[in-house]
Amino acid sequence: MKIDSHQHFWKYDPIRDSWIDDSMETIRRDFFPDDLEDLLEQNGIDGCVAVQADQSEKETEFLLHLANENNFIKGVVGWVDLCASNVSERLGHFSKNPYFKGVRHILQAENNDFMLQKSFQHGIEQLKQFDLSYDILVFPNQLKNSIALVERFPEQRFVLDHLGKPNIKDGEMDNWRADIEALAKHPNVYCKLSGMVTEADWNNWKPHDIYPYIEKIINAFGTDRIMYGSDWPVCLLAGKYDEVFGIVKEYIRQLTKDEQNNILGGAAASFYKLSA
Template identity: 25%
Template sequence: MIVDTHLHLIYRNRLSYPWLESEPALNADFTWDTYQREARRIGISSVLHMEVDVAPEDISAETAVVEELAQLPGSLLRGAIASCRPEDPGFAAYLERQKANPFVKGLRRVLHVVPDDVSEGALFRENIRRLSGTGLTFDLCMLPHQVDKAIALIDLAPDVTFILDHCGVPDIKGHGYQAWESGVREIARRDNVRVKISGIPAYGDPGSWTLEDLKPYFEHVIELFGFDRAIWGSDWPVCTLGGGLSTWVATTQALLHGCTTEEKDKLFSANARAIWQLD
């Protein structure tokens, strides 16, 4: 069975998503009902919701919406990775509220949607240090040229588990392997980082990517992190840009050809259950 650590839900009638205006392919409602119908068919048994960069005033409301969906009979939702703004003066109080909510398993601030100097600010870095001792993880979503920014954050809180989203966001369509591989290697040297095998179908050519296009990126991160430090995520609905949920699960199974049952179990389920103490 599969733990999906990276589901996005979009409810435009309940929350505001300013970035959707520039992403017409995703500017629609992507609901729990649509996702869970397909997820149950392909063996997904537990799900973590990943924040969707809602408008700042809707950050807490987004978590509340997901908690509401988690209360539905038979729901697969087990927790949320909530949005945060470490650059804001109110972060410390916000963090205390998240610590008190067992449904919140971690936090994320996407780095490539803000100027590079945002994560270099003294307040931002002070607030990343505040994560120490909380048990919350922090997802790193960044572009290859931002590796130094990510490493600086990772080194601030060595007891915090950082999750490198989407294999480090390589430019697969643009054949960006060389610009990506050395940075990921440097990040992998930090023992407190886990890599998320997610997102990469959307980085290939939407109409023509193949298994062979993705394989070098998958093999590189597994070589660096090993199966003990890798987890799986769908990145739904973004994965629909590169084939969809079932296609991504099948592709991952093909990438795992020749791996042991234990290795597959670690990637698809066991590691995520251990990191976030999921039932």
């Protein structure tokens, strides 16, 4: 089963979605399952994981509704307030839906120490009882605290979104690589090959700008803890779906068939516990 482990849906709201600024006019509209299904089929992908883009339970309900209505949406990574005193109750509520697979908070929008505060870590601690994963969305300067976070929860499943958002556009790698290698030493942490074209030069990137970052991720995590994700429709800012998928597909041709299958679906299915 081939899986796109990271994509989004939304009904565009100019106030809620103010992060979509003037430079992002391409994605300043609605994106629903009908817009994605044909793209997945054309690229031989069997299903996807829908990830939250808004910090609200309404967003989680919206994504779960879409998953209930569309068989190719295999799982949802939603949002629950992990700092709330009733976090366990809310996680229990959403966990009644079999498509609810994990939680994400947009840590890149918080100060660096947010993830280390007691209330947030209390929320992370509650995930395991519901067998839920956690998606880490951070900038490179937040990776050290991400390492500290995962060290405190060795039994919790974590996945790093977008490679930790390295500065591909300027070819920066050294500090990012050292932190990635430290993070990857924790066997409960996976990584998504996603969000790469939007960290490159949107209008002038070439696959060879991105390949060195994929190489470092594979060297650090191995192929059994890496999963492909398109980051559609955000990826449309810098490339079409088939171009984004093509970067990963072309690079991993050098790997064995089993290793390719892990990256293109096996790791995602295992991590998120997806059903066909």
